[in-house]
Amino acid sequence: MNILLTGGAGYIGSHTTVVLSQAGHNVVILDNFCNSQKSVLDRLQSILGKALPYVEADVLDAAAVEKALRDYQIEAVIHFAGLKAVGESVENPLKYYANNVQGSISVLQAMKAVGIKTFVFSSSATVYGDPQYLPYDEKHPTKPMNPYGWTKLQVEEILHDVSISDPQWKVACLRYFNPVGAHESGLIGENPSGIPNNLMPFVARVATGHLPKLNVFGNDYDTKDGTGERDYIHVMDLAEGHMAALTYLENHPGWHAINLGTGIPVSVLDLVGAFEKVIGREIPKAFAARRTGDLPVYYAQPERAKALLNWAAKRSLDEIAASTWKWQQTTVKTER
Template sequence: MNILLTGGLGFIGSHTAVVLSQQGHQVTILDNLCNSQIGVLANLEKITNQKLPFYEADVRDTQMLCKVLSENQIEVVIHFAGLKSVSESAQDPLKYYDNNVGGTIGLIEAMQVQKINKLIFSSSATVYGIPHYLPCDEDHPLAPINTYGKTKLQAEEIMRDLVVSDPAWSIVALRYFNPIGAHESGLLGEVPNGVPNNLMPYVCQVAIGKLPHLNVFGDDYETKDGTGERDYIHVMDLAEGHLAALNYVNHCPGFEVINLGTGIPCSVYEVIAAFEKSARRTIAKKVQPRRSGDLPIYFAKADKAKQLLGWSAKRDLQTMCDSSWKFQENLSK
């Protein structure tokens, strides 16, 4: 199929491009490079041994999107393009609503013009907010506690209303938990702008001496070792989840939300220990006070993905750390 990936040079988009290309799909990438690097494209083409059409453009540019959709005879869109920093979303909420919600509207308008009605949306477990129960399933109440999560939920609600207005649409919103890891080649991985917001890239930068130590925010939670526990999922498992969702949207009209996670919570100390094994070095760390808004434990119930998509995560924490370190080593050469 001809598939457009918005934000396709980003962390998750680039890994999904590999999986789709290797399954014989024709992938077109659109990215405004605000949170990604053009060098990713060369690495993608090296891994896939294919020339991938690329457009440097913004999803809010509906006219440009219409051109891209038409020129490449796109049949399905996977919408990754979005800003994703929780802290930045609190500091600049208008930027996040404009990009994440406005960008989604612009994309859908272009798809309507081109009569394309199959869409896979990159959503987030942040839409659930503070858990009423665990593990979080798709029926959990939706009450995001930050602007980023609110923009993801608003985009989902727009899509839900769209399907009610036109039942020909087929949309799957994939709610990610905590993606980490990298492609096995070591050529693709997560490259944050500035100081990383997420645990794994921060650990990587401590390991190479770019940052002095890892801040562990709270070691007195009621968890297995006192540190926060999260559902970390290998980015390649996540990419394969999009392939499974592609098969679903082709056959099932309507709107569906599906968690992508492992269902296994891992603590900060467990991640550090696994990474130390991968890198064969000690990660310097300092315990800091708990951060406001951080949860003790958060993990998915991913049964629906298995039932509807035939998908489940296969890669373990050690594999996630091994691949992250391999990518970091390549990056440092």
């Protein structure tokens, strides 16, 4: 299958590129490189043994997207391109609505013009908001707590309306929990610019000495060790979930919301402890006050993914930590 990955040079997109390419699909990357580096393309070539076609363009440019769809005879789109920092979305909501919502509309308009109707959307568990019960299943009410989450939910609703308007559309909205880890080669992984917003890359930078210590926000939650608990999923498991979703859509038109998570809550100290075990020393850390808006616990009910996609996360916390450290040692330290 010929597949266009918008944002395909990003963290999750690049790993999904590897999984799809190694399974025999023809992948084309469309990216504006605002949150990724072009060097990712060279590293993907090293992993795959071949160069991948790419288009440097913004998803807001519907004409450029349409040209890419036609030029490469695309049959399906996986839409990763989007801004994803919760704090920034609160500070600059217009930027997020323009990029994430209008960008998605542009892609869909281009697809409609060409006649492509298979779409996998990179959504988020943030669509659920404050948990009314745990674990979150796909029937949980949706009420995001920040503009980033609202952009994801609005695109899901647009996709739902599109699928109702034309029953030939095949749409999967994949609600991610907390992607972490890196490819086993150490050549691709998460390397955010500036100070990381996410826990694992922050821990890794403390381990390498680029940041002095880890601030653990809150150690008085009603959890097993007082720190917040999250559902951390290895990025390669997540990437394999996208391929499973594409396979499922081949014979299942309509709109489908599916959680991608492990179903296992892991505390901040558990995650840090796994990393400390890999590097063989303690990570400097200090406890700080809770952050406004942080939830004590959230994690997935992943049974729908297992039932529909025949998919389940299989990589361990130790594998997450080991792959992250290899990525830091192999590639990040040479590029920073």
